[in-house]
Amino acid sequence: MTRKLWIVGAATIVCSGLCAGTALAADQAAYEAACKAAESAQKAAAEARYEWNTIGPLMKKAGVAAEAGDYDRAVKLCDEARKHGEAALAQSEHEAEGWKLSVVR
Amino acid sequence: MKKILVTTLGVALVAGLAWATPEEDRLAFIDYHKKRFPNVAVEDYVNGVYAINPPAYQQWLQIEEFPPYELAMAEGKELFETPFANGKTYADCFPNGGIGIRQNYPYFDAETGQVKTIELEINECRERNGEKPFKYSKGKMAAISAYMAFTSRGEKLNVVIPDDPRALAAYEDGKEYYYSKRGQLNFSCADCHVASSGMMIRADMLSPALGHPTHFPVYRSKWDDMGTLHRRFGGCNKQVRATPLPAQSEEYRNLEYFLTYMSNGMEVNGPGARK
Numbered sequence: 001m002t003r004k005l006w007i008v009g010a011a012t013i014v015c016s017g018l019c020a021g022t023a024l025a026a027d028q029a030a031y032e033a034a035c036k037a038a039e040s041a042q043k044a045a046a047e048a049r050y051e052w053n054t055i056g057p058l059m060k061k062a063g064v065a066a067e068a069g070d071y072d073r074a075v076k077l078c079d080e081a082r083k084h085g086e087a088a089l090a091q092s093e094h095e096a097e098g099w100k101l102s103v104v105r
Numbered sequence: 106m107k108k109i110l111v112t113t114l115g116v117a118l119v120a121g122l123a124w125a126t127p128e129e130d131r132l133a134f135i136d137y138h139k140k141r142f143p144n145v146a147v148e149d150y151v152n153g154v155y156a157i158n159p160p161a162y163q164q165w166l167q168i169e170e171f172p173p174y175e176l177a178m179a180e181g182k183e184l185f186e187t188p189f190a191n192g193k194t195y196a197d198c199f200p201n202g203g204i205g206i207r208q209n210y211p212y213f214d215a216e217t218g219q220v221k222t223i224e225l226e227i228n229e230c231r232e233r234n235g236e237k238p239f240k241y242s243k244g245k246m247a248a249i250s251a252y253m254a255f256t257s258r259g260e261k262l263n264v265v266i267p268d269d270p271r272a273l274a275a276y277e278d279g280k281e282y283y284y285s286k287r288g289q290l291n292f293s294c295a296d297c298h299v300a301s302s303g304m305m306i307r308a309d310m311l312s313p314a315l316g317h318p319t320h321f322p323v324y325r326s327k328w329d330d331m332g333t334l335h336r337r338f339g340g341c342n343k344q345v346r347a348t349p350l351p352a353q354s355e356e357y358r359n360l361e362y363f364l365t366y367m368s369n370g371m372e373v374n375g376p377g378a379r380k
Contacts, residue, residue, distance in 0.1 A: 049356060051348035052289045084289065091287065099284040102295055104137045105125060 026071040034078035035062060041085025050092035055084050127266050127276055127366055134367045138315045141302065150316030151374045157303050158310050165378070174251055174324035174376040177331045181252030184245060189234040195249070198230035207257035208373050211362050212265060213272035220275050220358040224250055224333055241352035242339070247322040247331035254322065254375030262319065262373060264366045279363030282356055288345030294360075297341075309380070318365045320377025327380065334361060 026034075038059055045051040062077035125133070135147060145156050155162040185203065188194050196202035210223040227249055228238040239246040266272050286293045295314070297306070302313040321334040332340075335357045339349030350356050 046348065049350060050287055053343060053346050053348045054289050056348075087289075088287075091291065095285040095287070098286070099281055099293065102284050102293065102300070103125075103280070104130070104295070104299060105133050 026075040028066070028071060031062070031066045031071045031074040031078065034075045034082070035059065035066075038062075038078045038081035038085060041082045041089065043085075045085045045088035045092070048089060048092040050088045050095075052084050052088045055081050055088075058084065127273075130280070131367055131369060134315060137299070138313055142313065147315070148371065150313060150368075151319040151371050153316065153320065153377070153379060154310050154312035156316070157313060161310070161380075168378050172324070172376075173326070173378050174322075174331060177248045177322075177324065178251045178255055178376060180245070181248035181250070181255075184249050185252050189231070189236050191234050193234050195227070195230055198226065198233065203253060204256045205260060207254045207375065208260040208262050209264075211358060211365060213267055213269065213275060213362070215267070215269060215271075218271045219355070220279075220362045222353065222358055222361055223253060224335070225353050225358070227253075241333060242336035243328075243330055243332050247333050247336075250322050250333060251331060251376035254320075254373060257373045258375070260373050262365060262369050262371050264362065264369055266362075266366065275359045276363055276366065278356070279359035279361070282360045283363055288342065288347030290345040292345040294341065314364070314367065316368050316371055318361065318368055319371050319373055320375045320379075322375060323377045323379050325379050331376070 038055070042051065042055045042059070045055070058077050058081035062074045062081065065071075065077060066074035138145070138150065139147070142157055149156040152162070152165075155165045185195050196204075200206055207223060210226075211220050213219075214221045224241055224246055227246065228241070231238055239249075266276050283294045286296065297311050298314040298317070302311050304311055318334055321337070322331050323337070324331050328336075333352065335352035338357050338360060339352065342349040
């Protein structure tokens with residue numbers, strides 16, 4: 001009985017330790033990497049003059065979450081910000097030709 | 106040979122889809138509006154959304170009885186007439202002493218190769234005379250611009266695109282900006298003000314693009330304040346969740362060049378009042 005409990009307990013401890021280090025719980029380094037990727041996507045969109053104004057607020061929220069130690073949330077928010085930056089850049093590429101379709105003629 | 110011909114034709118067709126002379130663009134623009142709002146006279150588009158919304162037009166006429174831009178205009182007149190520290194005035198910087206010239210803006214300046222707006226030249230005048238530039242979107246800048254527009258009321262917009270490839274490029278750049286979708290909502294200026302004009306967006310009816318620049322700067326109730334055309338551009342960028350560009354950025358000046366050219370021949374009636 002005691003032994004069985006011990007095994008389950010040990011397994012739980014091992015898992016939570018391992019998973020925290022990998023995929024389940026993010027840490028500061030993961031946040032910084034995600035944030036950096038978001039910043040560079042934002043910069044690329046801004047240089048194309050196509051930045052969305054959603055990106056800045058997402059990164060700000062990420063910063064607040066990171067400060068509170070909630071790196072999971074911070075990483076998620078940075079990933080979202082990066083996706084918005086990438087979508088804005090894709091939009092600029094699409095519109096480089098796409099705009100011509102709606103010109104009044 | 107035949108294949109090459111067909112290919113060339115195809116390329117020419119695709120290119121031709123977007124390319125027209127500015128004058129062809131303008132005539133097509135007017136034609137579009139005539140078809141979309143057959144009961145609205147072309148000269149009435151200077152009244153913005155009120156040209157297509159009779160009940161709102163009546164309310165607006167009442168507002169115009171005590172125009173909310175009057176204070177700013179008086180401030181602008183005083184600023185305009187007060188000499189700089191060096192004794193010079195704005196009148197020294199502009200043709201005709203700055204009176205009755207709004208209709209000629211924006212224009213293409215061959216020397217710098219740039220589109221010049223009236224607000225840009227107001228600040229250039231200040232800096233040339235040793236004064237600090239004003240911020241571009243509101244406040245004193247909007248006040249002086251309002252006064253200069255007022256002295257030009259009734260004059261017809263006369264934006265010129267000279268025979269200079271750089272001028273045409275600036276126009277094309279503004280046109281591209283106008284028709285390009287942007288922001289998280291993926292809307293172009295034209296999506297709202299051309300294809301959807303007259304339709305409701307939340308509590309607002311979308312105004313038609315024709316006549317858009319005639320009455321700027323504007324007193325806007327929502328701002329409880331005056332704003333320049335570029336302030337409005339920024340606001341419309343934000344509505345689609347795009348990051349606005351700085352007022353008087355090259356893109357916005359080129360956009361103003363295109364948009365004002367579309368309203369060539371219409372009367373200056375600034376400053377205006379809008380919801």
